[in-house]
Amino acid sequence: MIVCSCNVLSDSQIRSAIASGTPCARLKQVYTSLCCAAKCGRCARAIKAILEDHKQAPMKVGSPEAADAAASISSS
Numbered sequence: 001m002i003v004c005s006c007n008v009l010s011d012s013q014i015r016s017a018i019a020s021g022t023p024c025a026r027l028k029q030v031y032t033s034l035c036c037a038a039k040c041g042r043c044a045r046a047i048k049a050i051l052e053d054h055k056q057a058p059m060k061v062g063s064p065e066a067a068d069a070a071a072s073i074s075s076s
């Protein structure tokens with residue numbers, strides 16, 4: 001599902017970036033890790049929710065969930 005329409009970022013891409021170990025504790029770091037920047041900001045709440053989900057149930061690098069997320073990035 002596309003979370004950020006300005007940068008065409010999916011929730012899978014965001015979850016994969018967070019799980020990759022790239023510093024993504026802050027919203028700005030999420031955009032930076034995906035080589036983009038916030039534009040309109042409408043996606044901020046959704047990305048923050050994904051960050052919160054990750055804090056509560058981290059996706060490990062190499063896990064099936066991370067592999068699925070990585071596959072979705074390579075196919076987009």
Ligand code: FES
Pocket residue numbers: 003004005006007037038039040041042043044
């Ligand atoms: S929807 Fe993400 S910056 Fe506009």
